[in-house]
Amino acid sequence: MQKPIIYLQRSFREEFIAKIKEIAPDYQISTELSEEELSNVEISVGWKREKELALLNSPRLKWVQAISAGVDYLPLSELEKNDILLSNGSGIHxxxxxxxxxxxxxxxxxxxxxxxxxxxxxxxxxxxxxxxxxxxxxxxxxxxxxxxxxxxxxxxxxxxxxxxxxxxxxxxxxxxxxxxxxxxxxxxxxxxxxxxxxxxxxxxxxxxxxxxxxxxxxxxxxxxxxxxxxxxxxxxxxxxxxxxxxxxxxxxxxxxxxxxxxxxxxxxxxxxTPHISGMTVDFQRKFMNIFLKNLKGYVENGELVENQVGLKRGY
The missing domain is CATH 3.40.50.720 (NAD(P)-binding Rossmann-like Domain)
Structure with missing residues (x-):
């Protein structure tokens, strides 16, 4: 059976990819997926509207780690209906x-x-x-x-x-x-x-x-x-x-x-100003501080330890 996929919807430095592999050795890490592979995504890091329908229809999707702090652009009601965990990037900026x-x-x-x-x-x-x-x-x-x-x-x-x-x-x-x-x-x-x-x-x-x-x-x-x-x-x-x-x-x-x-x-x-207030020096490291903690908790017991979003309230 194919390994479940951690789908990175943006590129991250190799040092962080190595840490993801260390924490979650039983997962495949991908940044580019075929339509067939999208149905095997269990964890999505980031959310792109053009992939929304395919990801929501994935029987394996269990957790979305948003890169942003705000999550109003995500289909919150659908995530709640499908019992999918959501966490955000609050605090990075x-x-x-x-x-x-x-x-x-x-x-x-x-x-x-x-x-x-x-x-x-x-x-x-x-x-x-x-x-x-x-x-x-x-x-x-x-x-x-x-x-x-x-x-x-x-x-x-x-x-x-x-x-x-x-x-x-x-x-x-x-x-x-x-x-x-x-x-x-x-x-x-x-x-x-x-x-x-x-x-x-x-x-x-x-x-x-x-x-x-x-x-x-x-x-x-x-x-x-x-x-x-x-x-x-x-x-x-x-x-x-x-x-x-x-x-x-x-x-x-x-x-x-x-x-x-x-x-x-x-x-x-x-x-x-053109939506620049959140531009952050060394964003990847700050984001990964959140994601890697959550990944460890998720792999160990299926729980997120930081920035879990209440899907009903939207933050």
Whole structure:
């Protein structure tokens, strides 16, 4: 009988392939498969939509290890129906995304984004530059997972007062206070900065909308590095045009790539980055730290030890 397959949907360095073989010697490791071989996949590392149907129909598929932190692009209901385990890459991008957020905050508060635009125009302008002090600001992190905790730790070293929002309001180390997601509309009223780091689920769809933006201070800043569809794009654009909030920085969007005819490109009080906040140095090693631990647990007792996703809740 053919060995069950560990299907790597991207290439990994030989040092990691060797470790996979050491932990799972009874498995075949493949990066390219025929249609017939797809039915023999037991573990899929990564998920590509063009292979989705074949993998879901595989009688042997038992576990999908997503490479990303977000898993809303996977067929969660089908995985649940087929009793397939799912784990994600949560935590890999924590430092990268935290540094990205801090960079966007400083770019706004220190007038750097304005200066870049002025440089393109060959314009020397000190009097028109917006500047402020990040230290002492009240910042709300909406999503207190791996990334949120890393961001909080980094921001506190800069003198920022960091508060958190999660599903239940449970206390999380590193946050001055945490609140339930149902209290988001009330809490944003007292915040200078709101940072979205939410997964894409039915519960979080368009959670950042006109109600939230109109409740924020007119001098406030909004940043999103979670899922693009957590933000109602048109309502954010309106809020920025009408100065319901001062500035926004978006790294993720409902439609990607952002269409050339989008109104967002024309907004002077918006910083657009092309979904780059998660780009991570030595990604393979960080990812394999998660996958190899899970592989060992799976081979030994069929259980995942890190980042298992609840298929009903979607994270």
């Amino acid at each position: 924590a430092i990268s995304i935290s540094e990205h957020v801090i960079g966007t905050l400083l770019a706004y508060y220190r007038g750097i984004s304005q200066s870049v635009k002025n440089q393109m125009r060959k314009k020397w302008d000190q009097s028109g530059i917006h500047y402020d002090q990040l230290s002492g600001k009240n910042l709300l992190v909406v999503g207190t997972g791996h990334i949120g905790k890393q961001l909080s730790a980094s921001l506190q070293s800069l003198g920022v007062n960091v508060y958190g929002i999660n599903t239940t309001g449970r206390p999380v180390e590193g946050f001055s206070e945490t609140y339930s997601i149902k209290n988001l509309p009330k809490i944003v009223e007292d915040m200078d900065i709101v940072v979205g780091i939410l997964p894409g689920t039915e519960a979080t769809y368009h959670i950042f909308n006109s109600d939230i933006f109109q409740r924020m201070k007119t001098a406030a800043m909004f940043v999103n590095v979670g899922r693009g569809d957590t933000v109602h794009t048109k309502e954010l654009a309106t809020a920025l045009k009408e100065k319901h909030l001062a500035f926004a920085a978006l790294d993720v969007f409902e439609d990607e790539p952002l269409p050339a005819d989008s109104d967002l490109w024309e907004l002077e009080n918006l910083l657009i």
